[in-house]
Amino acid sequence: MHSSPLATFPFFLSYLLPLVVILSVFERGWWSFAPIGIVFVVLPLLDSLFGVAAQWREAPELAFNRYFRAVTWFWVPLQAFLLAWVLREVRSGQLSTGEIVGATLSMGIAAGAIGATFAHELIHRRYAAERALGHVLLALIGYTHFALHHIQGHHRWVATPRDPATARLNESFYQFLPRSVVGGFISAWHFEDERLRRRNKLLVSFSNRILRGLGLQAVACAGLFVWGGRVPMFAYLGQAAVAITIIEAINYLEHYGLMRRELGNGEFERVSPQHSWDSAYRLTNWLLINLPRHADHHCSANKRYQALELLPMAPRLPAGYATMFLMALLPPLWFSVMNPRAKSLARAGRA
Numbered sequence: 468m469h470s471s472p473l474a475t476f477p478f479f480l481s482y483l484l485p486l487v488v489i490l491s492v493f494e495r496g497w498w499s500f501a502p503i504g505i506v507f508v509v510l511p512l513l514d515s516l517f518g519v520a521a522q523w524r525e526a527p528e529l530a531f532n533r534y535f536r537a538v539t540w541f542w543v544p545l546q547a548f549l550l551a552w553v554l555r556e557v558r559s560g561q562l563s564t565g566e567i568v569g570a571t572l573s574m575g576i577a578a579g580a581i582g583a584t585f586a587h588e589l590i591h592r593r594y595a596a597e598r599a600l601g602h603v604l605l606a607l608i609g610y611t612h613f614a615l616h617h618i619q620g621h622h623r624w625v626a627t628p629r630d631p632a633t634a635r636l637n638e639s640f641y642q643f644l645p646r647s648v649v650g651g652f653i654s655a656w657h658f659e660d661e662r663l664r665r666r667n668k669l670l671v672s673f674s675n676r677i678l679r680g681l682g683l684q685a686v687a688c689a690g691l692f693v694w695g696g697r698v699p700m701f702a703y704l705g706q707a708a709v710a711i712t713i714i715e716a717i718n719y720l721e722h723y724g725l726m727r728r729e730l731g732n733g734e735f736e737r738v739s740p741q742h743s744w745d746s747a748y749r750l751t752n753w754l755l756i757n758l759p760r761h762a763d764h765h766c767s768a769n770k771r772y773q774a775l776e777l778l779p780m781a782p783r784l785p786a787g788y789a790t791m792f793l794m795a796l797l798p799p800l801w802f803s804v805m806n807p808r809a810k811s812l813a814r815a816g817r818a
Contacts, residue, residue: 499569519747530774558695575709611680615655724809751787
């Protein structure tokens, strides 16, 4: 069973979301916002129904089941098609302003919650073709520099003041969001500058991957404007903004308030399971291809998603990602739930 295609079935549940987006646009009216309600109302309820995973470890042979790669590969053309289809519907002139807003938000949720999660998995792979697929998904939301900062910066400096993608204790999501977006871009620019210097190439040149990504977005926006005017262009930018917000919200909850001890001379203790928040809820893990098993990912970044484990020493979030996202939007509620947990872990780490 573990070596057959059937083992991948739970992780294909993510593919239901594009169908929901398409149906919501067809039905129109208030149905345009149905994907939002499903993700942020129905999903938390189902998370509670399905409960948490019973076992800590996955079957070892899952790591060698190549069918799991298809889950992430097939999503790339699907998201590209979905985005093109949504933009065509927006351009048609048959949708009201509210329906356009609903379609834009729904597309952004699909691209941020599922697409960016799959992109994250792909950019960690050692095969260039898979990494390229990850970059395509990031390009669809105008966030290609995320790969540079995430691989070279976040994984090195996670849970330290040097990582803009690690949320500090008592830092609200609204404070974290601009700091992480800007800090991530600056970090990526720094790494690209270093790479080009080693190769004796100019920073401002076609060799600069960040500038190539920005140029691609400019061309995409110009092309959309020529094709359909401002509305599809703003819909494209809107879905990208929603997706980026979701990416950063996930960053926020994955490491909130967790810090590594400084050893001196700018060095920190090694990353351990205590420096990432895990979530053991089955449905969240199926939809997000085990991204919530985040402690194991940071301890073994080369592991494919199906082989990630729930580590006993990792702290646990009290709910699935959708519920935690909504909680993060209400800072007093977030602080009341998460601060005691983070402080307790900090005291245990100092003991």
